[in-house]
Structures are given as structure tokens and as C-alpha cells.
Amino acid sequence: MSHQAATDAQASASQGTSNIALWEIVQATDPKYTKDFTRRDGFSGTAINATYQAKKATEAFGPMGLGWGVKILDERYIEGAHMGWNAQGSDLGPEKIHVVRIELWYRWNGERGAIEHFGQTKFVGCTATGVFTDEEAPKKSVTEATSKCLSLLGFGADVYMGLYDDSKYVSAVREHFAESGQIGGRAQPVAGSTAAASASTSQGATTAAPQSTNVASALSERYKYYKEEIQKGVGDVERKRFFIQNDNELSDMERATLLSMPEMQVQPSRPATESSVPAVDSMMGSFL
Numbered sequence: 001m002s003h004q005a006a007t008d009a010q011a012s013a014s015q016g017t018s019n020i021a022l023w024e025i026v027q028a029t030d031p032k033y034t035k036d037f038t039r040r041d042g043f044s045g046t047a048i049n050a051t052y053q054a055k056k057a058t059e060a061f062g063p064m065g066l067g068w069g070v071k072i073l074d075e076r077y078i079e080g081a082h083m084g085w086n087a088q089g090s091d092l093g094p095e096k097i098h099v100v101r102i103e104l105w106y107r108w109n110g111e112r113g114a115i116e117h118f119g120q121t122k123f124v125g126c127t128a129t130g131v132f133t134d135e136e137a138p139k140k141s142v143t144e145a146t147s148k149c150l151s152l153l154g155f156g157a158d159v160y161m162g163l164y165d166d167s168k169y170v171s172a173v174r175e176h177f178a179e180s181g182q183i184g185g186r187a188q189p190v191a192g193s194t195a196a197a198s199a200s201t202s203q204g205a206t207t208a209a210p211q212s213t214n215v216a217s218a219l220s221e222r223y224k225y226y227k228e229e230i231q232k233g234v235g236d237v238e239r240k241r242f243f244i245q246n247d248n249e250l251s252d253m254e255r256a257t258l259l260s261m262p263e264m265q266v267q268p269s270r271p272a273t274e275s276s277v278p279a280v281d282s283m284m285g286s287f288l
Contacts, residue, residue, distance in 0.1 A: 002258055025058055027154045031177070056150075075098065077097065080095030081095055092126060092131055097121070099118060117148040158173065175252055184254075222254075240264065
């Protein structure tokens with residue numbers, strides 16, 4: 001996001017006109033820090049690099065320990081499923097699972113906020129090769145809980161909301177990160193955060209490099225107009241999609257974001273049946 005766009009979003013938040021100013025700043029995820037995965041139980045999704053998320057939080061709030069941080073509230077080991085018996089008939093006992101509850105605190109717009117969440121990792125388990133102990137289970141649990149807390153603030157929201165299922169969106173966001181938000185190899189800090197205050201003090205007379213204007217996170221007036229109109233309700237979805245797809249005043253990222261809004265989805269016609277079940281977003285259950 002450009003410095004001016006971040007400043008506008010922060011000013012909007014301070015005036016009480018937007019409760020999702022921070023969300024809109026941090027929701028986009030750089031595809032090069034994501035990885036598709038499939039678990040043994042068949043569940044598949046997109047994982048976000050934990051260090052990248054920490055960097056994004058530092059850009060938004062300031063260095064960890066000053067602008068944001070994590071406090072372990074409690075942790076414990078609980079028993080899981082019974083692991084069965086080995087070839088000699090010995091009882092392997094139950095699985096052991098490490099569970100942690102953390103508080104993630106942060107400073108935004110001059111105020112302190114905090115979120116609590118859980119993380120858990122199998123500490124003792126059994127695979128086809130035998131019983132295992134994961135000595136890094138506590139670290140993994142804290143990492144998972146931290147990621148869940150950040151997601152509730154909007155970090156990586158495009159992944160959790162299923163936008164990464166759309167290849168066109170991924171292409172647009174990849175182009176966005178390739179073009180924008182970088183000065184001398186570093187992303188600009190979010191306005192109003194601890195990092196931004198430090199940066200503004202140290203910049204002095206340094207002149208920032210010109211920023212690309214064709215980026216989604218710049219949130220052009222054209223984009224804001226479409227978004228407000230869509231949220232009021234769309235009568236003819238296909239007609240509205242046509243206008244957005246052919247509006248050259250929108251950036252690729254803005255266009256992809258608008259077309260991904262729930263109100264802009266064309267519903268396929270199909271006979272209604274009593275057994276029809278609404279589709280469930282594949283990523284929502286991963287952090288709630």
C-alpha cells in the first residue's frame with residue numbers, strides 16, 4: 001500500500017468513518033509467501049509463511065515488543081485418541097496434544113488492543129512408522145495461535161476468505177506486490193503506527209521514490225464508488241460485472257477485488273431440492 005493510501009485509511013479510522021481501515025490495509029497477501037497444502041485427512045488449503053505475517057505486523061504496528069507482541073496466558077497437554085497396540089501387543093496409550101492460549105496485543109491509532117486465541121499441536125502421536133514425539137510442538141502451537149489472532153485483524157484475509165481459490169485474483173495480487181509498496185527494498189510503514197512515527201522522524205529531507213498509481217490498495221475513488229454501489233445491492237449482476245471488467249480506470253487488483261465480492265457472484269440456475277446444502281468456505285474453519 002502506498003504511503004498516501006495508508007495515511008488516508010488511518011485518518012478515516014481516527015474520524016470514526018471506517019471500522020475496517022486496518023483490515024483493508026493488511027488483507028492482501030503476497031503469493032510468494034504462501035504454499036498450497038493437503039493434510040493426511042484430505043483437507044487442502046493455502047498456508048501463509050509465519051515470518052511473513054510477523055513482518056506484516058511489524059510494518060503495521062512497529063517492532064515486536066514495542067508496537068505489538070504475544071503473551072502466553074496458559075498452556076497444557078491433553079490426551080487425544082488412543083494410538084492402539086504395537087506388534088508385540090503393548091498398549092501405546094493415548095496421543096498427547098499441546099494446547100496454548102495466548103494474548104496478542106498491538107497499538108493502533110494511539111490505542112492498545114488485544115486478542116486471545118488458541119493453538120494446538122500433536123506432541124506425541126503415531127504414524128505408520130511408529131510413535132513419535134515432536135519436541136517443537138510448543139513453538140508450533142504459539143505460531144498457530146499468533147497467526148489466528150492476526151487473521152482476526154485482517155492479516156491474510158484474502159486467503160481465509162477464499163479469494164486465493166480464484167486464479168485471476170492471485171495473478172492480480174501478485175502483480176500488485178511486484179509493482180507497489182516498495183521503497184529501497186522495504187515496504188512502507190502503516191500511517192499512525194509506531195513504525196510510521198519512527199520513520200517520519202528519521203526521514204528528514206529524504207524524498208520518497210514515486211509510487212505506482214495502478215495498485216489496488218491505493219483505493220481509487222472509482223473503486224470506492226463501485227464498492228458503495230455494490231453494498232447497496234445489485235439488481236443485474238451480469239451487467240454490473242460487465243461494466244467493472246471493462247472499466248479502464250480500475251487497477252487489476254481493484255477489479256479483481258470487486259468481482260470477488262459476494263454480491264457480485266453469478267448464481268448458477270439449478271433445481272431446488274430439500275437436500276441442497278450451502279457450500280462451506282474451505283478456509284473459514286481453519287482459524288475460527
